[in-house]
Amino acid sequence: MQIEFSQVVQAAADASGKELTSAELWRLFQQEYLFDDGPYVYRAHQIVTSKERPELERLTVKLRCRGQGAVLQGHGNGPIDALVNALGLRFDVLSFEEHSMGSGSDARAVACVEITTQARVTLFGVGIHENIVTASLLAVLSGVNRALHRGSIDDAMPAAIPR
Numbered sequence: 001m002q003i004e005f006s007q008v009v010q011a012a013a014d015a016s017g018k019e020l021t022s023a024e025l026w027r028l029f030q031q032e033y034l035f036d037d038g039p040y041v042y043r044a045h046q047i048v049t050s051k052e053r054p055e056l057e058r059l060t061v062k063l064r065c066r067g068q069g070a071v072l073q074g075h076g077n078g079p080i081d082a083l084v085n086a087l088g089l090r091f092d093v094l095s096f097e098e099h100s101m102g103s104g105s106d107a108r109a110v111a112c113v114e115i116t117t118q119a120r121v122t123l124f125g126v127g128i129h130e131n132i133v134t135a136s137l138l139a140v141l142s143g144v145n146r147a148l149h150r151g152s153i154d155d156a157m158p159a160a161i162p163r
Contacts, residue, residue: 033126038145109135121152
């Protein structure tokens with residue numbers, strides 16, 4: 001992700017002709033990874049472990065999808081896999097990392113995912129939230145929104161979204 005973001009920073013520095021401050025770097029990072037106005041905007045989620053197959057979880061996620069409310073469901077070996085399946089888009093999660101932002105019980109989780117599209121475009125998504133699962137879901141949606149913005153994922157809406 002550092003290499004990917006450095007290209008954004010370099011473009012901004014070249015455009016301004018000056019060295020960027022830490023506040024400007026944070027603003028660029030937020031604009032690139034933490035925007036909340038993409039095609040898929042997180043609202044809430046619920047996870048239930050399958051009684052028949054305890055290794056599977058069912059995720060119900062509420063989103064705003066292209067301005068419309070939507071409720072999607074997916075099954076997977078964890079929340080990220082379940083969200084990928086619920087979205088029904090063609091991409092894979094290559095890597096996942098999580099870190100803490102702060103310390104103690106007030107710390108927030110920072111989740112980073114690397115995704116690759118069917119066209120083999122690789123990019124990152126980031127989510128920050130007090131809840132580690134929510135941060136993970138936000139990171140996946142960040143990556144998906146960035147891929148959609150670049151035209152790297154077929155942007156057909158999942159069939160499960162009510163119209």
